[in-house]
Amino acid sequence: MTGFSEETSAEVVTASFAGTPDPRLKRIVTSLVEHLHAFVKDIEPTEAEWQRAVDFLTATGRMCDETRQEFVLLSDVLGVSMLVDAINHRKPAGATETTVLGPFHLVDSPPRELGADISLDHNGEPCVFTGRVSSSDGTPLPGALVDVWQANGAGFYDVQQPGVQPERNLRGLFTTDESGRFWLRTVVPRYYPIPDDGPVGRLLAATGRHPNRPAHIHVIAGAEGHVPVTTHVFVEGSPYLDSDTVFGVKETLVRPVTTVDDPARAARFGVENPFRLLEFDVVLAEVPR
Amino acid sequence: MTGFSEETSAEVVTASFAGTPDPRLKRIVTSLVEHLHAFVKDIEPTEAEWQRAVDFLTATGRMCDETRQEFVLLSDVLGVSMLVDAINHRKPAGATETTVLGPFHLVDSPPRELGADISLDHNGEPCVFTGRVSSSDGTPLPGALVDVWQANGAGFYDVQQPGVQPERNLRGLFTTDESGRFWLRTVVPRYYPIPDDGPVGRLLAATGRHPNRPAHIHVIAGAEGHVPVTTHVFVEGSPYLDSDTVFGVKETLVRPVTTVDDPARAARFGVENPFRLLEFDVVLAEVPR
Incomplete structure (x- = not known):
């Protein structure tokens, strides 16, 4: 007993x-x-409520396959993914803050030359995306790797629309130049709903929550001797910035898309003047000795 | 934000x-x-540990089908099923205590006459099972329904061995006589492991726990004007009585299997003398007015 x-x-x-x-x-x-x-x-809980919990977990498990991870979505909408992220990335002040990896980094980003256009379907408003990668003390980091992926102007990733979007659309792996800078051509991403046709979507609906994430570009940046960062840059003014369904937004990660009227700069980026510009500098913490 | x-x-x-x-x-x-x-x-948790938790829940969901409910097993081995049972069955003192329903009440028990032999495969030591159903104040309850199901002498339920055991083996729905008594012939059940070839079994193995339940007979008893009870009678002396993997044992539910040498009583039960006997009286609380 x-x-x-x-x-x-x-x-x-x-x-x-x-x-x-x-x-x-x-x-x-x-x-x-x-x-x-x-x-x-x-x-x-009543016994009927406990049975509903069992049924919910079972349905969540059965929704999972190679391209869908419903338990990660559940973890996301309950804020657990962001909490685990926060616990694992207590960075020195000044380093770029992290946010969730998300479920769409399913394929490797293809290496691309600086200045390349990663929008292969030209769906969305053209935009230059640029920034500088530096160490906490301000030293630029040449040869840093910057992995970028995003949704198109309609709010979909390539892996969500096989056969519709070109493969590896809106993905690229860039290497910073001698001054630590990266730049590329893309489109302004749109906000989008997380996949909401499963148990997690039904939970959101039943609790009066929307399934949307504000517009963002995913970035993983890494450099020799530094702690890599997995983060997003969020588009200032996007809907849902204050109610991201996965709680991923941090104030320090929001940047405006500006309109630049500067023929010389447009020429350097290889775009028509005036042009739209999103700037996002990344600061990496040194690996503790 | x-x-x-x-x-x-x-x-x-x-x-x-x-x-x-x-x-x-x-x-x-x-x-x-x-x-x-x-x-x-x-x-x-590290990010790798959180990923393992996601993988565990996913595997648990994918193990579920029409005859296997791995999330119920998980709830059972974490003691949650028994806790929900306890919360939902705070009985007046004196009423028979409850325990978990378990996953093997998948089919209806066939109505049988008092004295019937529910062991259709004769696998196990023959035994008479009898008891009286009464109200909290001691009044016998004639016409009470007593639903009984159990594993055989090898530790398997009929639904676990389709084609091996006869259908509805070791199941019966009995009605108490004018003195509130029920009696039937069966075999002494054996202890058995819960299904342990899935994620829950791997959890038990990794944590040094065995998957076994002590020998028991399931009983659901109900009568007009009374709160029905879902419970077990446990066999005194069975292995695992003090470490039931689903935490279902309560001291008040353990009964000995005795050997009776009484030719007249044997004749009344229609068995040879001497015989093995398990007695379990059930006390039902009146429905609160």
Whole structure:
């Protein structure tokens, strides 16, 4: 007999895990049981409600396949992905802040020359995207890698529209020049809904939440001797900036798309004057010694 | 901007659910977010650990089909099923205690006459199972329904061995006689492992836990004007009584299988003397007025 009761449940169940050989796993399952039992005691579910929870988790699992990860979406809309991101990226002040990787980095970005146009379908308003990668102390970082991917002007990634968008549309892997700069041609991304035709979409609908993310370009930047950063630049003025359904927006990551009237600069970027410009500098923390 | 940070995460995410129209759903998602974020902050998972959690939940969902409910097994081995049972069945003192329904009540038990033999495969040691159903004040309850199902002497239910065991083996729906008694012939059940060839079995193995349940017979008893009870009678002396992997054992539900040498009683049950006997009286609480 274990003496299981409403009062002792967490204690009895954690005791059953006392023999877990791996100390990290033991700590995780112990904490899981304590928090899960506290949750159940707080809400006191009816048996029908508990069955609905089981059904929801089952449907979420069955929605997953090679191109769809419904549990990641669930983690995203509950703010858990961003919390895990925050815990794992406590950066020195000054370094560019992180945000979630998201589910659309399914394919490698093709290496491209600086100045290349990554919009292969020309769906959206043309725009130059540029910035400088530097170290926390301001030193420019030549040869840094900048991986960029984004949705088009209609709010879709290439992997969501195979056969409609060209392969590797709006993806590119760039290397900064001797002054640490990168620049490329693209289109202004549009806000978009996360995939909402599954259990997570139904949860959002039932709770009065919209499924949208504000317009953004994904960036992973890395350089020798520095901690790589996975982040976004968000488009100032986009709808949903204050209600990103995955809680990914940070104030320091929002930048305006400006209109530039400067024939010499337009010529350097190889675009017509005037042109639209999005600038985003990236600061990387040095790897701690 | 929402001001999401490690410190504010739960507050920001619960605020996103503020517009949930159904107040019960709002309370559940709010509590879920609070407890889930507290859990994540407590264990501070690496990104690889969080990915393993996502993979575990995905595999658990994909293991589910018409005859296998892996999330119920997960709920069982984490003690959540028993906690939900305890919360929903706070009985008046004296009434028979409840325990989990379990996953094997997939088919209806066939109505049978008192004294019938429910062991159609004769796999196990023959045994008489009998008891009296009464109200909290001791009044016998004639015409009460007693639904019984169990594993055979090898530890398997009929639904686990289609084509091997006869259909509806070791299942029966009995009606108590004018003195509130039921009796039937069966075999002594054996302890058995819950299905452990999936993610839940791997969790048990990784945490040094066995997958076994002590020997028991399932009983659902109900009578007019009384709260029905879903419970088990456990066999005294069975292995795993003090470490049931689903935490279902309660001291008040354990009964010995005795050997009876009483020719007259054997004759009444229609068995040879001496015989094995398991007795389990059931007390039902009256429906509150």
